[in-house]
Amino acid sequence: MLKQERQAIILHQINLHNRIFCSDLCTQINVSEDTIRRDLQELSNNGKIIKVHGGALSKSFHSSINSTQVYSIDKKKSIAQKAASLIKDGMFVLTSGGTTIIEMAKALPENLHATFITGSLPAALEYIHHPTIEVIFIGDKLSKSSQITVGAEAITKIKQISADICFLGINALDIEHGLTDNDWEVVQVKRAMIESSRKVVALSISEKLNTSQNIQVCKVKELNVLISELTPDNNVFDSYKKEGIEVL
Amino acid sequence: MLKQERQAIILHQINLHNRIFCSDLCTQINVSEDTIRRDLQELSNNGKIIKVHGGALSKSFHSSINSTQVYSIDKKKSIAQKAASLIKDGMFVLTSGGTTIIEMAKALPENLHATFITGSLPAALEYIHHPTIEVIFIGDKLSKSSQITVGAEAITKIKQISADICFLGINALDIEHGLTDNDWEVVQVKRAMIESSRKVVALSISEKLNTSQNIQVCKVKELNVLISELTPDNNVFDSYKKEGIEVL
DNA sequence: AATAAATTTGCAGGTTTTTGCAGCTTTTAT
């Protein structure tokens, strides 16, 4: 058996089944596991496949998400860094959707061992690419506009959870109206998340501070931490601090 | 034996078998391995063959392997067309994940009003971009390798559903072992989907027919429809038809 | 036809590639 021939077979099998074990290939092609491993290593170095412990995955399936032009991307990255620092090993983390949350997902440290619970399709896609975290998806009807799960079933599931911390990508926040949004179904979900978490963290670029929308999610007092791209000593935060909110 | 003559024989052999060993040619033509090597080198320099360590490969062999970005995309599109035609307005449709399912999602008619239920992240992302269909996501733990929901909670939810039709992107199918897969958790989900559907449709490119993997999902008899890129009159389907399966 | 020139072939030797194995470390699962 020629080496290139063998590698062609391997590549074919991986593309056919999306995933494969060293041991299976080894019996199928009848060479030692070492040889298979070396082949997979080589194919992986050439970018043909994704090598994983015990086997390999097809490239087409695992393709990462296109990081398109997100509004205020730099500000959101700085927020993401601060937010990610609050998450410790072993925590149960509830998160909503939104571009800020996606940025936070990308900023998670490589070796974090935590459980992330979300109803957001894009967020889940990010989390799933992380090597060590566990991802729980809240199922139910998917909202087309927001790409998150909504509905009674989802609300019930969230209320059964008791999370250590909850991260909300927010749309509008001010002292008078509290945390507000403009999608009734999304508001229900966020409200449930707040109720199920010991600590609530709001992520917001400063432009969204002191603006409001139609539907209230919760009062300012119900938030525990507020993270923006500004430094905490900025005096736009004064009134929030007075309400007992920690600003990062 | 003239050099030209010998090289003609070699070229013929390579194109016939797609691959060849130096050692085989050497005994066959009865010249030294060095001569064979020099011939292969020359043919390779002229671009007639691909020289590799230990022998040579035909040009077509190598190019066919390296060609497509997503594997067998055309075949999958033809399958997707046939599958999409089975879905009618008002139906409840259960689907697994996999590239074939994604293609089906893309092939859905613009004005279809149906409800799609899935636990596959990539599939849900496709469905959500469709203007008129409703999407229900099955929540629970997400499997990193397959990007679908797995776990007891998901199984329970699926069993509560009663769907009109179920589409399974399949990994391996043969008469003896039935529908098989290599991921225990994924198998549980597929099994539940089959039980919850009035009609089960298996989508498979023909290469996966008459292959098997380690874990059985169900017997051949439990499938109702089998769709591949081949025409239904192809005789690879004979044994499946004998089991009462409709082939499209 | 004979001979010179050019090409091809086989071989000796030394080098590189490939492969499986043993021993040890890392990762994963229970």
Next chain:
DNA sequence: ATAAAAGCTGCAAAAACCTGCAAATTTATT
């Protein structure tokens, strides 16, 4: 925590390769 599986490293044997050279063969020329 512990045991099993997978991975890594270095090694050694076999196979394949390369280089240079001389013998053999083909081709060209007189």
